[in-house]
Amino acid sequence: MWTLxxxxxxxxxxxxxxxxxxxxxxxxxxxxIANSVSFYKITYPNSNWESYSHELRVLRHxxxxxxxxxxxxxxxxxLQMLRHRDHGIHEVAADELFNFSLMVAPVQEYGIVxxx
Numbered sequence: 605m606w607t608l609x610x611x612x613x614x615x616x617x618x619x620x621x622x623x624x625x626x627x628x629x630x631x632x633x634x635x636x637i638a639n640s641v642s643f644y645k646i647t648y649p650n651s652n653w654e655s656y657s658h659e660l661r662v663l664r665h666x667x668x669x670x671x672x673x674x675x676x677x678x679x680x681x682x683l684q685m686l687r688h689r690d691h692g693i694h695e696v697a698a699d700e701l702f703n704f705s706l707m708v709a710p711v712q713e714y715g716i717v718x719x720x
Contacts, residue, residue, distance in 0.1 A: 633708040634664050640704050648694040655691045656682075676714045679705075687719045 638660050645653050659682050666674035686702040689695055709716060 633710065634660065634667055636708045637701070637705050638664075640701055644694070644697040644701060648697050651693045651697060652691040653693070656685065656693065659685060672714055676716055679709060679714060679716045680719075683716070684719050 641653065641656055641660065644651070659678065663675065663678040663682060666678050683702060683705060685691070686693070686698045686705065689698045706718060711718070
């Protein structure tokens with residue numbers, strides 16, 4: 605039979621797994637975007653990726669701080685950069701990253717505005 609200590613240990617482990625899963629879920633989408641940028645850096649090495657990498661770092665910090673307003677603002681900047689192909693980014697990479705970002709980011713949760 606289960607002892608009180610055993611039940612508490614199992615409950616604690618379940619709680620840790622749940623909390624860890626929630627933290628992982630909050631950052632997965634930004635990791636997915638960062639991994640895609642890494643792919644396009646290799647595919648289009650002549651594009652200027654530094655500003656995009658910087659923006660992702662700023663965005664990641666906003667997510668880690670759980671600052672929803674900053675996430676919204678930085679994600680809007682990110683999408684504008686891609687839409688306007690800022691800093692000489694290749695048009696195919698910009699379009700695909702734009703679409704992918706909209707697919708994986710929790711747009712409604714943060715109130716992200718999709719640029720035209």
